Amino acid sequence: MNAKITKLLTLMLLVLGAQFINAQKQISGVVTDEKEPMIGVNVQIKGTTVGTITDLNGKFALRANVGDVIEFSYVGMETIVLTVGTENFYNVVMKTSKDVLLEEVVVTSLGLTRDKKSMGYAYVEVSGDQISRAGNPNIVNALAGKVAGVEIKPSSGMPGAPSQVLIRGSRAFSGDNTPLYVVDGMPISSGSDYSQNVTGSYYSNRSVDINPDDIENISVLKGQAAAALYGIRASNGVILITTKSGKGLAKGKPQISLSTNYTTDIVARLPKVQQTYAQGYYDDNTTAGFYPAFSYSWGPKITDLPDIAKYGGNSQGHAGQWWDPYKAAWVDPVAYNNAENFFGTNGTTLGTNLNISQATEFGDYTLGFGTTNQNGIVKNTGMDRYTVKLGANAYLNRSEER
Numbered sequence: 001m002n003a004k005i006t007k008l009l010t011l012m013l014l015v016l017g018a019q020f021i022n023a024q025k026q027i028s029g030v031v032t033d034e035k036e037p038m039i040g041v042n043v044q045i046k047g048t049t050v051g052t053i054t055d056l057n058g059k060f061a062l063r064a065n066v067g068d069v070i071e072f073s074y075v076g077m078e079t080i081v082l083t084v085g086t087e088n089f090y091n092v093v094m095k096t097s098k099d100v101l102l103e104e105v106v107v108t109s110l111g112l113t114r115d116k117k118s119m120g121y122a123y124v125e126v127s128g129d130q131i132s133r134a135g136n137p138n139i140v141n142a143l144a145g146k147v148a149g150v151e152i153k154p155s156s157g158m159p160g161a162p163s164q165v166l167i168r169g170s171r172a173f174s175g176d177n178t179p180l181y182v183v184d185g186m187p188i189s190s191g192s193d194y195s196q197n198v199t200g201s202y203y204s205n206r207s208v209d210i211n212p213d214d215i216e217n218i219s220v221l222k223g224q225a226a227a228a229l230y231g232i233r234a235s236n237g238v239i240l241i242t243t244k245s246g247k248g249l250a251k252g253k254p255q256i257s258l259s260t261n262y263t264t265d266i267v268a269r270l271p272k273v274q275q276t277y278a279q280g281y282y283d284d285n286t287t288a289g290f291y292p293a294f295s296y297s298w299g300p301k302i303t304d305l306p307d308i309a310k311y312g313g314n315s316q317g318h319a320g321q322w323w324d325p326y327k328a329a330w331v332d333p334v335a336y337n338n339a340e341n342f343f344g345t346n347g348t349t350l351g352t353n354l355n356i357s358q359a360t361e362f363g364d365y366t367l368g369f370g371t372t373n374q375n376g377i378v379k380n381t382g383m384d385r386y387t388v389k390l391g392a393n394a395y396l397n398r399s400e401e402r
Helices: 002-023 098-104 128-133 224-234 338-342
Strands: 024-032 042-045 051-053 059-065 069-073 080-083 089-093 105-107 113-115 123-127 150-154 163-167 180-183 186-188 215-221 238-243 255-265 280-283 287-290 347-359 363-375 382-394
Touching: 042 059, 051 059, 080 089, 123 128, 128 215, 180 224
Parallel strands: 024 089, 180 238
Antiparallel strands: 024 059, 042 051, 042 069, 069 080, 105 113, 123 215, 150 163, 180 186, 215 238, 255 347, 280 287, 347 363, 363 382
């Protein structure tokens, strides 16, 4: 009896082994795009480490079981998935990824779209996420270090101060080297003639009014060919600013986003000043004299000044010579740090932004609110900005494909 059971089990194992061997087979095929064979396409059985790549003729071969799922992947192409059936040869056609196609189309002068490969001038695009992550209320300063060949020089650290933007260097020793700013196809006032002021600073252009959180992307067009449609105003280059809209959103409920950011500015280093000697000079190169009208640091030691009103002392009943007796009491002469008192506070920036966008079958819209409250590192300096942005599109032709 036991011998019969053993023989039966052996026979069943042989049958199952034969079926397993027959189920695994050699498959092959060719991978092409819309025109020619593709080299180096990754061919892998899903969920395993078994795979191969296509050769110079786009051909591949590997062993797989019926029912296995095989993935074909390549950079810039959509992944193809197929299930192994009774066939032994497969023709696989891969298509370009939609994401890659979107990246190849860019917005140029006057909002026209062009194929990036067909443009004959330098073009750089910075996304709105990169701008908002910088945490800078000035969109120009937020571009610093993000665009090759663009030099950005802040005129000062004060809130609302303008910045000099040079695309591929200065074009003139005098005059305006500022590029043209275009917001949603509309040129804005962007003049900042640094040659008119010996201090190197000038009035802010209107780009300071734009809320960085309202920006979809910023494009920098370099070279004269890039600005051909804008004329002589764009001889220094063009900065195209595209703001957010509801176009491209999934139709349905409104999308609401709320963001806030807080930054602090601290003076990294102040000049070192001596606090040992009072202001004044030596008389006849022999005697140190205290003269408040002179700012030379060649007076006597502060600790050696007599305690009288003439030197800022606190003698009683003496009419003040260098002070107002009705505002403060007399104090002993002490050193006064002008720089430390001038930069006596830390700068702070608080920004809050709200955006509401929606797309429907009739059109789309976006509504943005923003507040920015900035205090400078110098006392009693700051900037308060309140922005409202509304954009809408209506689909007048309902049959138009969107």
